[in-house]
Amino acid sequence: MIEVEHLTKEFVVRRGRLRRERHVVEAVRDISFHVERGELLGYLGPNGAGKSTTIKMLTGILVPSGGRVTVAGLDPSKRRVELAKRIGAMFGQRVQLWWDLPLIDSFELLRHIYRVPADRYRTSLQRFRTVLDLDPFLHTPVRQLSLGQRIRGELTAAMLHEPELLFLDEPTIGLDVVAKQRVRDFLVEINRERGVTVLLTTHDLGDIERLCERLLVIDRGSLIWDGRIGELKERYGRDRLLIVDLERPVPPLEVAGAVVERVDGPRQWLRFRGPAADLTARVAAATRLVDLQIAEPDIEEIVRRIYAGER
Amino acid sequence: MVEPVLLWRRLVGAQVRSQLQYRTSFLLDLFGSFLISFIDFLAVLVIFHNVPQLGVWSVREVALLYALSSISFALTDLLIGHLDQFPQKIRDGNFDILLVRPRGSLFQVVASDFQLRRLGKAMQGVLVLVYALAALHLHWTVGRVAMLVVMIPAGVVIFASVWVIGACLAFWTTDGGEFTNAFTYGGNFMAQYPIDVYASWLRRFLCYLVPLGFVCYFPALYLLGKHDPLGLPRFLQFASPVVAVIAAAVAGTIWRGAVRHYRSAGG
Amino acid sequence: MRLDWEIAKRGWRRYAAYPWATAAGVFTNTIFGFLQAYILLAVFRHRSHVGSYDAADTVTYVWLAQALIMTVYVFGWQELALRIRDGAIATDLSRPLDPQRYWLAFDLGRAPYHLLFRGVLPFAVGALVFRVHYPSPLEALAFAGSVALAVVVSLGFRFLYNAAAFWLLDIRGVMTVAITLNLFLSGMVMPLTFFPGWLRSIAHALPFASILQTPVDVWLGKHHGADLAGVLALQALWAVVLLGLGRLALRGGARRLVVQGG
Structure with missing residues (x-):
């Protein structure tokens, strides 16, 4: 599903106001890993380690400086639009729903953006309404939703077009215990029942322990661990x-x-x-x-x- | 071709619906954008209070230039003026969200943050156009009617191309928004007057290289049946649609290149 | 005094933090300067004087207006209104520092930054390309004082329309009318000299002329001796009147805030 070979991303940073010095920062340094269809894996690392940068290269937002990425058989930055139909993405700290509109309107608009046929949309939405219990706030403007409700809306938005692969960036950030559990249950459901491959970045180790079998750990741009959680415990534990x-x-x-x-x-x-x-x-x-x-x-x-x- | 237009209508329609919920606030904004842009026409009137002619141009003729440029510019502003907030989208990383959707990034930027209140600017231009046409007593031929119909969309495309190219600057620095203003708002200000008043170096830069002279100066010469005081070839009066197509192609290419340069905010 | 100085430094630094925005602004002001200069010079193909202005005076006027556009801040300003709307003004009022004094000090720190970094360069470009009028040392000194007064008048006016936020939920309508009047009647769009007589009289009877027209006329040496003292005094008077009205509005607004419990 995902193949990453020697992936590198460099940013040129200029410091100083007048005589601006040029520094090259390697946000991601020579990373390689493979993800099979149907895996649910965690991607872990401290702030600024290169997690988001990796995800952004996998989704075609950023163009890699070196190495090779293939996602669902496509080169993300070259075939961004084509890839976008087959993947879903949710960024816990960004709002992809329409702020001033009722939640249901966002889904309607996304249906047209993703060109989801009407019948598929109806069944898909019906399922999320049940699983994520959306009905109480389906007609509420997004700006009035609680964080937990909004995240449920965001998850639905990311999944409406039935992607094969789901990228989640900090999906549980700021949520209370109950809301977190609901999101985790949902992820397990789509992974086990629907066979959706899920790549999850998080700070929350609870997410990792409950959800993931395999873990990638990145630090200062380099991949420092790739393996099962059990092995990790054995080795470091x-x-x-x-x-x-x-x-x-x-x-x-x-x-x-x-x-x-x-x-x-x-x-x-x-x-x-x-x-x-x-x-x-x-x-x-x-x-x-x-x-x-x-x-x-x-x-x-x-x-x-x-x-x-x-x- | 049709499907994106329908989607655009859907996306914009949703935003308009939510803006119309606050009726008083909407009307105030509409009136405000009408009023502020109308000052520019007062300036034209003040000039002609002091002189009967500006070069070879009468107040009615300048009013026509003013109106045509204002309308093209105001429609551009209505359609894509929210590109002025694009640096903000880059700064807070919200551009990411558009990039994970299966649609062109420019299309999505343009279809978000639509503000119907900008219509006030266009209303002001239409008002001046009515005055100019009533006062000028033009001899209407099929060619002239066709020109009037074609030149506005051509002008919109030219202004829009300039705006898009300016917005690309945000991929490098998000503080340079005002630089773009020189060509958009400045371009409108320039095109409201006959371009023969400007020095030739400024004309070369802002009227031909940045092809703002084709927004209304050249087509208006044809509408007025006026001899070009600059003595330029007559085919230029019909060149606006071609210039518009070229400008759009250049803008699209630059945008695509710039998106590949996108760095995204927040690690 | 020490406190005012510290606040003023913050006003300077706020804008100094965005050098690219400053550079972009300078470029835009310069382009607008060229356009307006050529448009108005076309008027002088037909006549040698408009009112007391010849071509050089007019071009000087154009470049000074572009140079001062940020310094005297004719565009929208709603920082105070936003603080009133989100309730932060209650905190401001509970401090021993008066909000009006705070914003005045802040603005007097901001203005020199804009004069230096947004003003000098466009004017220098204009002066290189066109024949402009230069003031005598005395006129230059009077100009400096007049600009300082213009900034205070401008802040007094902005403070006043922002204070409307105590009574209105949304001051956008008020602000639009305020900006329109200010742009047109200060001479920012077109020198007041070009106006028809009746409109010129109205403009000169209002505070807006003190925001731009007066400093520029002082630079151009249009006022001498007692006349010069007179226009500067008029600017000072407008500064006092507007600040006084702003103070009354603040007091009324604060009372309203107390009654309504914020």
Whole structure:
């Protein structure tokens, strides 16, 4: 569905007001990956890492400086209009609906923009009205919708023409827990039931953990991880934490095979690798233990470690 | 060919409906755009208060030039004047949204942010046209009627091409909007007067290279049956449609090139 | 005084932050200057004087008008109106700093920026291509004072029509009429000298002439001695009157705000 080979995007930035110096910034540097039809994958990275730039090259908004992109068999920047019929896109922070018009009018206009036949449009809209529960605000002007309602409208707008591939840029940003869950359920539904390929950029690791099997991580323009979430946990998650509650506050423990990561009063966090039993015995020998627990690193912790450069 | 026009009507119609919801505000804007553009005609009248002729041109003839340029310009402004807000669309990244839709990007920019209130400007031009035609007692031939019918759309296309090329500047800097004004609003101001008053270097630049002289000066010479004080070849009086087609082709090419230069905002 | 200076610096910096916008504006003013200069010069093919103006005076007028167009700000300004509409004015009024004084200081910081960066270059281009009138040192000094007064009159007028926002939901209608009057009666579109006598008398009886026509006439040396002092005094009078009316409007508006609870 998506083939990316050695993709690069450079921006020329000029600094200074009068004598403007020319700097070349590589927003995306030599990225390669493939996405199969029907995958739902997450694209993760800190702000300014090159996530949006990549998506914009995949959708034909930006012309790459180097490398090759093929989406649904097309070169996006050369065949933008043709590609646009087959993909859907939603940018969580931009409004693609008509601000002053009732929601339903936006759908009507999009139907004509995408040339969706009337009967297909009706069935398609009917389905989204049910799945996303649009009926209560279908005739409300977009500017009066809550963020959650608007995002549901935006998702419908992105899907009305039944694209094979959906790009989502921060779809859950700013949403409350309930609204987030609704969006996630929807994405699972279109992916599992309809076989739509979904590429999702997000800051929200909850999105990733609940939705994606595969994860791409980009940092400073380079792809630093491409693989299943399970593998990621295995690779970066081998370190576990032993959290011990001692009788009284003591200086950081010195035990073989573990490093103290944090101390808070009588509680200490020891990072270790390998079997926990040996370490627990060593700690118990060194001091009086009141309680202990072992924590697996969560995805947030793992991503933090990846960004921090622990490869 | 027909389908995009229908889509344009649909998109614009939706915006007009929402603008007409606020009736008082709409009428105020309509009146405002009428009033402000009418000042320019007051300036013409003030000039002719001091002289009976401007070169070889009488007040009625200049009124005709004024009206024809104003109408072409006002219709252009109505159709695509919102290109003035295009730098804003680039700055906040909303141009992205248009690019993921299966339609031409220029078409979509032009079909969004339509403002019906700009009609006020055209109304003012029509008013002056009625005055000029009533006062001039032109001898109407088939050729002249045809010229009047053709020159307005040709003028619109020429103004529109200039506007589009100016708007392309926003792909490089979003602060340069006023630069475009020199050719759009400035172009209208220029075309409202007979171009023989300008120095030849300015004429070469703004009337031929930027072909604003073809908006109304040359066609108006034919309408008036007037001898060209500049002594230029007579075929130029019929050249406006051709010039319009060329200008549109150039503008379209520049736009397409510029879109490939688009950098998009916000990482 | 120190505070006013700080506010004025912000007024300068606000506009200094967009050098490309300034460059584009200079270009546009220059094009308009050329067009208007040639149009009005065509008038002098038929006669040598219009009123007290000869061709050089008229061309000088055109370029000064383009040079001052941003400095004396004849176009729409609605920053105060927007603050009134979105309610931010309530915060402004609760501060120990008077809003009118704030905007005056801000504008007196903005105006020199526009004079220097939007004004000097178009005028210099015009002066290179055309024969223009240069003032004597005394006239130049009087011109500087007259421009400063013109900025205050302009702000006084803008402040006044913005204050209408206390009573009207939408000041666009008021603003359009205000801009139209200002453009036409200040002489920005056409020098008042060219106007028919009756219209000229009306224009001179209104504050708008003080915004453009007066500074330009001072540059052109059309006023001497007591006459010069007189027109400058008239500008000062208009400044005081308009600022005074603006102050009354602000007070009335503030009272209305209190009554309606913002």
